[in-house]
Amino acid sequence: MKHKLKEKFIKIFEYSPTHSQIYFSPGRVNLIGEHIDYNGGLVFPAAIDLGTYGIVEARADMIFKFYSLNFQDDGIITVDKNHLLYEEKHRWANYAKGIISELILRNFPITHGFDLLVYGTLPTASGLSSSASLELLTAWICNEMFNLNLSREYLALLSQHVENQYMGMHCGIMDQLVIAKGVKGRALLMNTATLETTPVPASFSGFEWVIMNTNYPRKTTDSKYNERRRECKLALDIIKEHKNINYLCELNEGELRKLKKYFSDIKIYNRAKHAVTEQMRTIQSKTAMENHDPITFANLLNQSHESLKNDYEVTGLELDTLVDSARKYGAIGARVTGAGFGGCAIALVPKTAVESFHQRVGDDYFSQTGIKASFHDVTFVDGVDIYVD
Numbered sequence: 001m002k003h004k005l006k007e008k009f010i011k012i013f014e015y016s017p018t019h020s021q022i023y024f025s026p027g028r029v030n031l032i033g034e035h036i037d038y039n040g041g042l043v044f045p046a047a048i049d050l051g052t053y054g055i056v057e058a059r060a061d062m063i064f065k066f067y068s069l070n071f072q073d074d075g076i077i078t079v080d081k082n083h084l085l086y087e088e089k090h091r092w093a094n095y096a097k098g099i100i101s102e103l104i105l106r107n108f109p110i111t112h113g114f115d116l117l118v119y120g121t122l123p124t125a126s127g128l129s130s131s132a133s134l135e136l137l138t139a140w141i142c143n144e145m146f147n148l149n150l151s152r153e154y155l156a157l158l159s160q161h162v163e164n165q166y167m168g169m170h171c172g173i174m175d176q177l178v179i180a181k182g183v184k185g186r187a188l189l190m191n192t193a194t195l196e197t198t199p200v201p202a203s204f205s206g207f208e209w210v211i212m213n214t215n216y217p218r219k220t221t222d223s224k225y226n227e228r229r230r231e232c233k234l235a236l237d238i239i240k241e242h243k244n245i246n247y248l249c250e251l252n253e254g255e256l257r258k259l260k261k262y263f264s265d266i267k268i269y270n271r272a273k274h275a276v277t278e279q280m281r282t283i284q285s286k287t288a289m290e291n292h293d294p295i296t297f298a299n300l301l302n303q304s305h306e307s308l309k310n311d312y313e314v315t316g317l318e319l320d321t322l323v324d325s326a327r328k329y330g331a332i333g334a335r336v337t338g339a340g341f342g343g344c345a346i347a348l349v350p351k352t353a354v355e356s357f358h359q360r361v362g363d364d365y366f367s368q369t370g371i372k373a374s375f376h377d378v379t380f381v382d383g384v385d386i387y388v389d
C-alpha cells in the first residue's frame with residue numbers, strides 16, 4: 001500500500017514527497033445501539049480495517065490540494081486558505097476542507113498548506129462511515145503536521161461539528177468517536193451522554209460477523225436522518241413538559257408508556273419507543289457478550305432490526321430482504337447497521353455456515369431485488385493513526 005500510494009502521489013503531483021508516511025483512518029460497523037447516539041444512549045460500534053489511506057506533503061504556501069484515487073474524474077481540487085467555504089463542486093473534498101476551515105476558525109496555527117492524496121477502501125454511501133473516516137484522517141494529519149496536540153476525543157468532536165455545521169448532516173458522535181478511539185480486536189461500548197468508551201472483546205467463539213452490503217444507493221439519507229433527529233427532539237420536548245430528563249434514553253419502557261397519552265402523533269411516540277427499547281437492548285447485549293451467549297445477542301440483533309423497521313422506519317425493502325435472506329441461510333441474528341435507508345446490514349453467522357452463506361444469501365437477495373449484494377469480512381482495528389504495513 002505504501003509503495004502504491006507514493007507512486008500515485010508522484011504521478012499526480014509531479015514530485016516525490018520528502019517522507020512517505022501513510023496514514024490510515026478506519027471505517028466503522030455498529031453492532032447494536034442504532035440511532036440512539038443523539039439520544040444519550042449506549043452504542044456498540046467497532047473500527048474496521050476498511051477505511052481511508054492518505055499520503056501528504058507540506059507546501060510552502062497557503063494552498064491546499066486534494067486528490068482522491070476513488071474520484072479521479074474530479075482531478076486535483078485546489079483551494080487557498082481564504083476560500084475554504086463549502087462548495088458543491090468540490091464534492092468529497094468538502095469533508096477535508098471543513099476540518100481545515102474549522103481549525104482555522106478556532107485559531108489553531110495552520111501555518112501552511114499541503115498536498116493530500118487519499119484512497120478509500122470503504123464502499124461509498126454504504127453506511128460504513130466513509131465520510132467520518134475522511135474527516136478523522138484530515139483532522140489527524142493536521143494534528144500531527146501542525147503539532148496541535150489535540151486529544152482523540154477533541155478530534156472526534158471537531159469532526160462531528162464539521163459534519164453537523166459544514167456538511168449539514170446532523171449526526172451523533174458514534175462514528176467519529178469510534179474512528180478516533182477504536183481498539184484492535186475490540187468493539188467500544190460507548191456512552192454517548194458522557195463520551196466514556198470501554199473496549200470489549202466482541203466475538204463469540206464459533207461465530208463470525210459478516211457485513212452485507214445491499215448495494216442500494218442511499219439517496220435521501222441525510223434529509224431523512226435529519227428528519228428523525230427532529231422527531232426525537234419533538235418527542236423529548238413533549239416528555240419534558242411532564243418529566244425532567246435530558247435525553248430520551250434516560251427513560252425505561254414503562255415510564256415512556258405512561259407518557260403515551262401526551263402524544264397526539266403515534267409516529268412521534270414510536271420514534272421515542274425505538275430509542276428507549278434500543279437502549280435496553282444494548283444494555284442486555286453487553287450482558288450477553290459478558291456471558292458468551294451468542295443466542296441472546298442474536299435475538300437482540302433481530303429485535304433491533306424489527307424496531308428500526310417498524311418504529312423508526314429507517315430500513316426499506318432492500319435491507320429487509322437482505323436481513324431476511326441472511327436469517328434464512330444460517331445467520332442466527334441480523335440487522336441493519338448505521339443510518340439505514342440502504343447501505344449495509346450485519347449478520348452473526350456460525351463459522352461452519354459461512355462458506356455457503358455469501359452465495360446463498362446473495363442469490364436469494366438477487367432473485368428478489370435484482371441487485372447483487374456484496375459481502376465484507378472485516379477485522380476490528382485501532383483508531384486513526386500512521387499506517388504500518
Ligand code: GLA
Nearest residue numbers: 034035171172173174338339
Ligand atoms: C449515522 C450517524 C451516527 C448514528 C448512526 C445511526 O452513521 O453518523 O451518528 O446516528 O447513523 O446509529
